[in-house]
Amino acid sequence: MGRFLGFVFTLTLLFCMAQGKVLFYDFVVKETPIKMLCETNRSVLTVNGLFPGPEIRAHKGDIIYVNVTNIGPYGVTIHWHGVRQIRYPWSDGPENITQCPIPTNSSFLQKIILTEEEGTLWWHAHSDWTRATVHGPIIILPVNDTNYPYKFDEQHTIVIAEWYARDTKAIIDDALASGGDPDLSVAYTINGQPGDSYPCSNGSAYNITVVQGKTYLFKIIHSGMNEEMFFGIAKHNLTVVGMDGAYLKPLKTNYLMITPGQTMDVLVTANQTPGRYYMEFSPFTDTDAPSNNNVTRGIFQYNGSYNHSETPVLPELPGFTNKSDAGNFTIQLRSLNSKEHPSTVPTKITRNITIAVSVNQQPCPANQTCTGPQGAMHSASLNNISFWAPSISILQAYYNNLQGVYNKTFPDTPPFVFDYTGNVSALGEAANVSTEVLMINYNEEVEIRFQGTNFGAAENHPMHLHGYSFYVVGMGDGNFSDSYVSQYNTVDPPYVNTVGLPKNGWTAIRFKADNPGVWFMHCHLERHASWGMDTVLVVGDGKEKHQKVLPPPKDMPPCSVS
């Protein structure tokens, strides 16, 4: 008996070691006066009074408890972007998908279960447009702190965001009521600073002082709302070594293109003449839709003796509308696929889904004036369904077998076939507004082919899936064709949680449905998500006990109060 207990104890100890540490964080969501541009201290929603918000730092396999207390003026939810949350969708966060908002003056203890994730992820609000200012990094270090597949001397986190001139909840509430375009952001920021190209900056900008010969690891998080960005540092090469919490084969480049929702780990060696060099983010605007055409700059400056007041050198980035440079960067990304970090790309696909991704219009309701295109209302859809979030959580309805909250009828193919990326002007642009989910069996090997369409203002759509990372096995311009399957990369495709679907192009992704639960899938351009470019994957339980969704915590925010 004693020997048996000892054996159990040893097993438990091993299990705990494999599971890593348990960490605790306190997040208080509250309005905080922030000085930005020429404004004086306008209050915005923050976590712990910080913009960007506090960094979570953990090791692979840790479990993190975050006690989220909301003392802001309205209900909020927080999402841990890129964390798979195996069997535990209860803490995933999207409003009315996996939980109802945390009401004002209450708390929700969220549990973040790290498993395979290693690298850079982030957290953000997932209700209304609150994530504009409620976001921050999740840095996941290798188990023993030193076991990186690359070398560097120092690491720094860079959070890119978009700043709006008024309350972002009012912006999206107004836009959805009028059917028109939401306000554009007025600045892009690097770690909370717009930089010296904006009025009232007084020359201040995010800056980093570097030592010649040293190599810096930049953990770049694009938490911006509505624009993809190019990034570069004058005269310096970038080596991309990770993305979305997984390693990549080192990719040498002089610029990168990053979409909202994506993270990239980038090495930069300070190997130029000591001096001052701009690092710059500039928008990639491949659409007729209005966009914020400003840039934001930080400064990469060497220590040592030279004229420190000299104007920094500017990088040469692709032009704002340069679709080919954006695509040429993205298609070069490859997962590391080493012995320690192997790729496991599904090759026996048992479920094949094609999703047409469209920007639509809805007719203006009678007795109303709409400010969308041609007096109509902006809308967006997946397979011609413009997603309508229910008033209670889909996860709670699913787990408790409540009827009438959602339909299990999201189609596996577009409802009708047309020349998706050709001239669509003769086709109607309205989509069906409803709550449809994709039902997927446990352990299916799933392929999803996203097909962009030429409706409305076509553009790149950063498609994001909760609960999973996926392999991007193919991508191209125009309409998808079955003949492309033989050209898929099933050896070392990038393993990501957000992929840019090219404007009027296609992208194919693969994953094994080994995480039961209710998982949101949506465009990470916030205006498209608000217009209905979303759906939900409901992945069923497996037969074994360890293949089922875990029970909910006792303190789930109630769905009746909000």
Ligand SMILES: [Cu+2]
């Ligand atoms: Cu989109």
